[in-house]
Amino acid sequence: MELNENEALKPPDASGRFGDFGGRFVPETLMPACLELEKAFNEAWADPSFRKQLDDLLADYAGRPSPLTDCPNLSELLGCRILLKREDLNHTGSHKINNVLGQALLAQRMGKTRLVAETGAGQHGVATATAAALLGMECCVYMGEVDVERQKLNVFRMRLLGAEVRTALSGSRTLKDAINEAMRDWVATVEDSHYCLGSVMGPHPYPWMVRTFHEVLGSEARSQCQERLGTTPDVVVACVGGGSNAIGIFSGFADSPADLVGVEPAGGAAVGRGVPGVVHGSRSFLMQDEFGQVLEAESISAGLDYPGVGPEHSFLAASGRARYESVTDTEVVEAFQLLSRLEGIIPALEPAHALAWVSRERASLAGKTVLINLSGRGDKDVDQILELLEKEGRA
Amino acid sequence: MSGAVEEALRARREAGGKSLVIYMTGALDDDFETTVLAVAAAGADVIEIGIPFSDPVMDGPVIQEANEKALKGGATPANILSRLERLDVGVPLAVMTYYNIAAHMGLERFAQSLAKAGVSGCILPDMPLEETADWAAAADAAGVETILLAAPTGDDERLTAVCERSRGFIYGVGLLGVTGVRSELASSATEIARRLKNLTDLPVLIGVGIGTPEQAVEAAAAGDGVVVGTAVVERMLSPEGPEGVAALVKDFREALNA
Ligand SMILES: Cc1ncc(COP(=O)(O)O)c(C=O)c1O
Numbered sequence: 236m237e238l239n240e241n242e243a244l245k246p247p248d249a250s251g252r253f254g255d256f257g258g259r260f261v262p263e264t265l266m267p268a269c270l271e272l273e274k275a276f277n278e279a280w281a282d283p284s285f286r287k288q289l290d291d292l293l294a295d296y297a298g299r300p301s302p303l304t305d306c307p308n309l310s311e312l313l314g315c316r317i318l319l320k321r322e323d324l325n326h327t328g329s330h331k332i333n334n335v336l337g338q339a340l341l342a343q344r345m346g347k348t349r350l351v352a353e354t355g356a357g358q359h360g361v362a363t364a365t366a367a368a369l370l371g372m373e374c375c376v377y378m379g380e381v382d383v384e385r386q387k388l389n390v391f392r393m394r395l396l397g398a399e400v401r402t403a404l405s406g407s408r409t410l411k412d413a414i415n416e417a418m419r420d421w422v423a424t425v426e427d428s429h430y431c432l433g434s435v436m437g438p439h440p441y442p443w444m445v446r447t448f449h450e451v452l453g454s455e456a457r458s459q460c461q462e463r464l465g466t467t468p469d470v471v472v473a474c475v476g477g478g479s480n481a482i483g484i485f486s487g488f489a490d491s492p493a494d495l496v497g498v499e500p501a502g503g504a505a506v507g508r509g510v511p512g513v514v515h516g517s518r519s520f521l522m523q524d525e526f527g528q529v530l531e532a533e534s535i536s537a538g539l540d541y542p543g544v545g546p547e548h549s550f551l552a553a554s555g556r557a558r559y560e561s562v563t564d565t566e567v568v569e570a571f572q573l574l575s576r577l578e579g580i581i582p583a584l585e586p587a588h589a590l591a592w593v594s595r596e597r598a599s600l601a602g603k604t605v606l607i608n609l610s611g612r613g614d615k616d617v618d619q620i621l622e623l624l625e626k627e628g629r630a
Numbered sequence: 631m632s633g634a635v636e637e638a639l640r641a642r643r644e645a646g647g648k649s650l651v652i653y654m655t656g657a658l659d660d661d662f663e664t665t666v667l668a669v670a671a672a673g674a675d676v677i678e679i680g681i682p683f684s685d686p687v688m689d690g691p692v693i694q695e696a697n698e699k700a701l702k703g704g705a706t707p708a709n710i711l712s713r714l715e716r717l718d719v720g721v722p723l724a725v726m727t728y729y730n731i732a733a734h735m736g737l738e739r740f741a742q743s744l745a746k747a748g749v750s751g752c753i754l755p756d757m758p759l760e761e762t763a764d765w766a767a768a769a770d771a772a773g774v775e776t777i778l779l780a781a782p783t784g785d786d787e788r789l790t791a792v793c794e795r796s797r798g799f800i801y802g803v804g805l806l807g808v809t810g811v812r813s814e815l816a817s818s819a820t821e822i823a824r825r826l827k828n829l830t831d832l833p834v835l836i837g838v839g840i841g842t843p844e845q846a847v848e849a850a851a852a853g854d855g856v857v858v859g860t861a862v863v864e865r866m867l868s869p870e871g872p873e874g875v876a877a878l879v880k881d882f883r884e885a886l887n888a
Contacts, residue, residue, distance in 0.1 A: 267783045418687045423806050
C-alpha cells in the first residue's frame with residue numbers, strides 16, 4: 236500500500252528556501268556545481284532506472300526495510316508504549332547509508348570519480364567510504380581531531396574500506412571544522428569530486444536532496460505503524476545534529492496528527508539556544524556570539540556536536556509543526572545504559588538523546604504511543620562510555 | 631555612479647599602470663593602524679581589510695591562523711571599523727568578511743557602518759550572485775561598492791551576469807581553491823583574466839594564489855591588476871613588523887611598475 240507522498244513537507248522554493256531558511260551561501264566557485272547537482276538530482280529522481288538502482292541497493296546491500304521493534308520492558312518502566320525504528324540494523328550501522336547510496340549513485344551518474352565527506356561520529360564517513368568501495372570511487376573524509384580520538388573504531392573502519400581520513404585541526408576540531416575543511420577541499424576539486432554531505436544542511440539542493448533520500452525510513456515507519464498499531468503514533472522522537480534522521484522520520488508523519496519532537500544536546504542546541512545565522516551554505520538557527528562568530532558546541536556525542544541545524548528544522552520550529560528539546564550528557568549516558576540493559580539493544584549516543592528525552596518526560600507521555608528513531612548502533616561508543624564509567628568508578 | 635575603489639583602479643588603468651590591491655587581516659595586533667598606513671605608502675591602490683570570521687571557508691591555513699589570532703585578541707567588526715574611522719589612509723578601503731558578520735549586525739546597519747568608517751567597498755566571499763540582492767540593496771543605499779567574485783567554473787553567461795552586478799572591480803578567482811600561496815601561477819589565472827576582459831569594462835583584478843611579484847606580473851598582464859593576500863598576511867604574522875610588510879608591498883608595486 237502506498238501510504239503517503241509526504242504532503243506536509245514541501246520542497247523548498249527555487250532559491251532553496253524553506254520559509255526564511257536555507258539558500259545557497261557558498262563561494263562563487265561552487266555555485267555552478269550546486270546548480271548542476273540540483274539539475275542532476277531532479278533528472279535522476281524522475282528516472283525510474285535510477286530509482287530502481289537505488290531501491291535495489293537499499294534492499295540487497297543495506298538491508299532495508301529496517302524493522303520496527305516494540306520495547307516491552309522499557310515500555311513497562313516508562314508507562315508508555317515505545318517503538319523503535321531500527322536504523323541501527325542497516326548495513327554500516329546507521330541511517331546514514333540511505334543518503335550516501337543515493338548521493339554516490341548520483342555522483343557516479345554525473346561522472347564524478349571522487350567523494351569528499353565530513354564526519355562527526357564517523358558513521359557518515361564509514362557509510363561514504365563503504366559506498367566508494369562498492370562503486371570503485373576515491374574517497375576522502377575530513378574528521379575533527381577531537382572526534383578522531385573519541386571515535387577511533389570508525390577511523391579504522393574508514394581506512395579499512397580504502398578511504399583517506401584527514402584530520403581537521405582548526406577551530407573546535409569537531410564536526411563544524413570538518414565541514415569547513417571538506418568545503419575547502421571541494422572548492423579546489425569541484426571538477427571531479429562530489430561533496431557527499433552527511434545531513435540535511437549545506438547549500439541548496441543538499442537539505443532537500445538529503446531529506447528525499449531519507450524519506451524511505453519515514454514511509455517505512457508509517458506503514459509499519461499502520462500495520463502494528465492500526466494508526467499513527469502519538470509522538471515521533473528523533474535526535475537532531477544536522478537533522479537528517481529526524482527529517483527522515485518526520486517526513487513519514489508530518490501529515491499525521493503525531494507530535495514531532497527533535498532532541499538536541501544541551502551543548503549544541505541550535506534551535507534551543509541559537510538565532511538565525513549563515514554558515515556552511517545556508518541560513519538557519521545557529522549558536523553564535525553577539526558579533527556573529529559561530530560558537531563551539533560541546534557534546535558527548537560527536538555526531539551531534541554541532542552549533543547549527545538544517546534549515547528545514549528551523550522552518551519546522553518557526554512554523555510550530557515540530558518542537559525541539561534538549562537533554563544533558565548525563566541523561567544521555569543513563570539512557571544509553573537503560574536501553575542496553577532492558578532491551579538488549581546498545582544504541583549510539585546520538586539516538587540515546589531521543590531516548591533520554593522520552594525517559595525524562597515519562598510523566599507527560601504516560602499512556603501514549605511513542606515512536607523513536609533509533610538512528611544508529613552503539614558499537615562505536617562503547618570505548619568512550621567504558622572510559623567514562625571507569626573514571627567515575629561505575630564500570 | 632562609481633565609487634572610490636572603482637575610480638582609483640580606473641585611474642591607474644588610464645595611466646597605463648597595473649593595480650595592486652592588498653588584503654590584510656583587521657586588528658591582527660597593535661600594529662594594525664601603522665601597517666595600514668605603511669601598506670598605503672608602499673603603493674597599494676586599494677586596501678582590503680579582513681574582518682575575521684570563525685569559519686572562513688574560502689581561506690587557507692595562513693589567513694585562518696590570522697583570523698584566529700585576531701579573534702583571540704578581541705577583534706570585533708565594530709572595533710575594526712572604529713579604528714579605521716580614525717585613520718586617514720589616503721587610498722580607498724574595502725572590507726572582506728563573511729556573510730554572517732554582516733547579517734548578524736543587520737545588512738543595512740552593516741552597510742551604513744562601513745560608509746561611516748570611510749570604507750568604500752565590500753567583499754563577501756560566501757555570497758554568490760544568487761544571494762546578492764538583499765545585501766546589494768543595503769550597500770547601494772549606503773553608497774558601498776559590492777565587489778563580486780568571478781570564478782573559473784562559471785560559463786560566459788554567468789560571468790557576464792556577475793560582472794554586471796559587481797561594483798568597484800571584478801575579482802577574478804585565479805584558481806580552483808582557497809586563499810594561499812602556490813609555487814606557480816595557475817594557468818587558470820591568466821585564462822579567467824582574459825575571459826573577464828572580454829566581457830566587461832570594469833577593472834579586472836585577479837586574486838587567490840598570487841604569492842610573488844613575478845606571479846603578480848604574469849597575472850596582471852592579462853587583466854588590470856592583482857589582489858595579494860596570503861603573502862602579506864604571512865609577513866604580518868612574522869616578526870618583521872609593519873616595515874617588513876611595507877617592503878613586501880613595495881616589491882609587488884615595483885614589479886608591476888617595471
Ligand atoms: C547514529 C547517528 N544518529 C544521528 C546522527 C546525527 O545526524 P543527523 O542529525 O543528520 O541525523 C549521527 C551523526 O553522526 C549518527 O551517527
